[in-house]
Amino acid sequence: MTGKAPLVVVGDALLDRDLTGHADRLAPDAPVPVVADCDERVRPGGAALAAYLAARDGREVTLITGLDDGPAGRELRRLLEPRMTLVPLPMAGELPQKTRVLAQGRPVVRLDRGDGRAREATDQARAVLAAGRAVLVADYGRGTVDALRAQLVRRPPVVWDPHPRGGPPLPGTRLVTPARSEAHAFAAGLTGEGAGEAGARGGDGPGNELRAVAGEAAALVRHWRVAAVTVTLGARGALLSYGEHPLLVPVAAAHQGDPCGAGDRFAATAAGLLADGALVEEAVEGAVTAASAFVGAGGAGALLGDGPAPHGPNAAHLDGDPAALIARVRAGGGTVVAAGGCFDLLHAGHVGLLQAARRIGDCLVVCVNSDASVRRRKGDGRPVNPLADRVRVLRALACVDAVAVFDENTPERLLSALRPDVWVKGGDYAGADLPEAALLEEWGGQAVLLPYLDGHSSTALLARAAEHTR
Structure with a gap:
């Protein structure tokens, strides 16, 4: 055993694909770049990426997600099964896929396909949730969390990584981890006192931006009835709120790199540290450090999906x-x-x-x-x-x-x-x-x-x- 607490990840898995090449000319038939000599790299995406990163930390991970038996589903199973326990939910439609085309390391276009949704919970999934000590939810709005919401009410997650297409976090969740743009959109959709206070803190300039983030985070804590919200701010770190005076956690060193997957790295690290008994502040500090290093190392695009799985005591x-x-x-x-x-x-x-x-x-x-x-x-x-x-x-x-x-x-x-x-x-x-x-x-x-x-x-x-x- 590694001495680390096991983690259950619940959410919607994707298959991510990067086509990376170079562009030094435009196409003759349209003013678009020609990306040549493309290398292809396939990796887990969505909730599967968070689970994959937690497993790479040497943690025992169980992933509950919708999976089909099509080519994309089989490929994702190949990437995940050596590292974790998979609990698949039946899916209607094909597993969603996200393909990025990059030139000189910069995204040119993204192609999405697959509209699959988890249909229903299974007895195995319910049993895993009932026995799980710590749960991370990554809700991309594709049915997995909806199918298990009743079971999650009985065991509030330690971390909820929300997304615009997903539902609201459950009351009692220990830490919710929206990105800056997500927190702003969630707060803008509130009604009553919470929305008014969040909106009143807007303005231009770094100081006013932090005031706006602090107001939105506090409003979300109250509206969602969760223990804490931390808003990730990219190179500026993260702002943690329990509903009043916020804590700003800066990065130790800013890294320039591909930010794809940084939010999953943050959520997986925070959930793991909380599962191990860390305080929320300690978990956020560790997550900021891990996400910054992840970006500096190339982000999700640098993951080696075929690399050996860690093993042994x-x-x-x-x-x-x-x-x-x-x-x-x-x-x-x-x-x-x-x-x-x-x-x-x-x-x-x-x-x-x-x-x-x-x-x-x-x-x-x-x-x-x-x-x-x-x-x-x-x-x-x-x-x-x-x-x-x-x-x-x-x-x-x-x-x-x-x-x-x-x-x-x-x-x-x-x-x-x-x-x-x-x-x-x-x-x-x-x-x-x-x-x-x-x-x-x-x-x-x-x-x-x-x-x-x-x-x-x-x-x-x-x-x-x-x-x-x-």
Whole structure:
């Protein structure tokens, strides 16, 4: 087991397809770009994407959704079944498909087809919901949530990701996660006091925009009778409201990239953290960080639908999806650098090493020991800082592109999954055996030592601190 709480996802699945090429001329018969040399990538969409992302986090996931037996339905099953438990509902019509055509990485046109809707609930779906500890709803208005709404009333979801075509969240939902445009549309449709207050907060400028978002979120909390609403604001982060004074959660670092799927990444992360026992504020902070990193790694378009599924008790948790980042860097012919350590007390020696490592290549993935791994290596009383804090500090460094966590004493298993081109260790390992060196040679990689700022170590810092307290 991974130690993470299982998650049930309820909602409408789609099959998403990207056709990516380049455009350098217009068609002779119409003023439209000609997209040539297209590569095709197929991935889960809608509620299936949220479930897929939760499963990639190393979580046990069950997806309840409408599915047919047509070509699109079979393809989606192929992508999902290795990673999660599927509970299909009978569907009228064909599974919806969404195809994006991109040139130079930018969408040119989107083609939608398939109008399938889930017809009815099944006994299996009802039983799964009755036994589920945490539920994420992604309602795209295609029948799945409507079919199970009576069962959801008895077990309010931890997270409800609403969409314009779907119904309102159920009272008692712990967190609702609309995007900015969705929150504005939902608030505009309210009547009475809630709508009046939300509309009165409008205006131009960043300050007035935040006031408008805060008013709309508060109105939705009251109207929907939910515990909290968080409005996602893209590169500005997210605004969390319980109905009065809002909390603005900014991004640690803004990333430019494809935002497709960022809302699903946000909802899946928040639902997972709430299922694990996090507070709502902690879940929103984690979701903002995960969604920002997801966009920076290429968004949904960078997902490798055919990649291996995580498995086993020690499967590495890929925080921020380093695998997608590495795939994107490699696709552009770049060099992937990795470095590792406990990073219990981040000091100048660590920072200098990581900055130097980043200059070697085109991305830096930091492999960090889990709390249990640090304890085995350093003894009782370590780590001083828990894993979540260590990861957060590392990801705040501009030189760090992604963080991956491993539970073993050494990172060989994680390195075998990531396959970096360069593995970096500090110069204090000079003369010592590097077990990772032989591993890197298996795929043509290279382990290197970098100069290390002498006199700096977490152990030495702790010893000096202990002396000063005597």
